[in-house]
Amino acid sequence: MAIPTLPKTPSGEMPFLDHLEELRWRVLWSLLAVVVCAIVGYLLVTRLDVLGLLVDPIEPFLNGTKLKYLSPTEPFFITIKLAVAVGLILASPIVVYHLWAFLAPALLPSEKRVIIPALYMGLVLFAAGVAMAYWAALPVTLKFTMGFQTESLEQSIVIGEYLSFVTRLLLAFGVVFELPVVILILSALGLVTPQFLASKRRHAIAIIAVTASILTPGDVVTLTVMMMVPLILLYELSIVLSRLVTRRRAVAAAAAEAEAEAATP
Numbered sequence: 001m002a003i004p005t006l007p008k009t010p011s012g013e014m015p016f017l018d019h020l021e022e023l024r025w026r027v028l029w030s031l032l033a034v035v036v037c038a039i040v041g042y043l044l045v046t047r048l049d050v051l052g053l054l055v056d057p058i059e060p061f062l063n064g065t066k067l068k069y070l071s072p073t074e075p076f077f078i079t080i081k082l083a084v085a086v087g088l089i090l091a092s093p094i095v096v097y098h099l100w101a102f103l104a105p106a107l108l109p110s111e112k113r114v115i116i117p118a119l120y121m122g123l124v125l126f127a128a129g130v131a132m133a134y135w136a137a138l139p140v141t142l143k144f145t146m147g148f149q150t151e152s153l154e155q156s157i158v159i160g161e162y163l164s165f166v167t168r169l170l171l172a173f174g175v176v177f178e179l180p181v182v183i184l185i186l187s188a189l190g191l192v193t194p195q196f197l198a199s200k201r202r203h204a205i206a207i208i209a210v211t212a213s214i215l216t217p218g219d220v221v222t223l224t225v226m227m228m229v230p231l232i233l234l235y236e237l238s239i240v241l242s243r244l245v246t247r248r249r250a251v252a253a254a255a256a257e258a259e260a261e262a263a264t265p
Contacts, residue, residue: 026098033094038087045082054166057138058157061146067159078159085167114188114245122181125234129177133170136226137216141169172215176231183238187245194242197235204235 212227
């Protein structure tokens with residue numbers, strides 16, 4: 001069943017209640033997509049070794065043992081949580097589509113031309129952030145944090161706490177890598193300028209240093225190379241993208257002003 005076509009006013013705008021009705025239908029379709037994809041995710045989790053993929057980074061530190069669980073029902077709920085997580089990933093394109101379809105009519109054509117490529121770039125950057133966290137940051141972080149008090153303490157790591165830690169780290173890297181996309185969209189909307197970003201470079205580096213130290217605890221070399229350098233490069237990329245968008249906005253504004261002057265008798 002498709003989303004019903006709602007009537008518009010003579011000016012081409014929907015009444016407020018019709019906007020709410022459209023939003024309701026799009027939320028329902030998004031929820032249905034999440035449920036269906038969660039079922040598919042359950043099949044993938046039970047037939048493919050998704051849990052093993054997440055456990056693999058810590059296996060070298062387990063000394064031949066396995067992760068523990070504290071409740072008879074915990075393996076079942078771990079499977080359900082993984083299925084829901086995989087379902088959210090699979091359903092995210094559908095959810096983003098409905099969000100875009102709801103917001104797009106309120107945007108100008110120039111804003112759409114910037115935001116649509118930004119969404120694709122955001123997907124690539126998020127995947128790059130998650131990949132870097134999994135293959136680079138996670139092993140180094142585990143080696144650093146599990147290297148303390150080894151003479152006095154014996155590890156007994158439970159699966160629930162470990163998965164929460166891994167999930168937070170992967171999502172944090174993915175979200176942080178979205179910085180250029182956020183700056184690009186804000187620049188397209190005229191809320192941020194490249195001059196402002198360049199003037200706040202030192203403040204940004206300080207914030208990046210604090211963020212890196214929180215996300216990837218470790219020695220100074222690892223902290224600098226693994227997290228600070230990529231984030232600083234992403235910030236510089238954000239400034240470049242902001243300049244490009246600002247120039248396009250200025251050109252479009254000049255063209256519109258010239259057309260208005262030409263149309264004036």
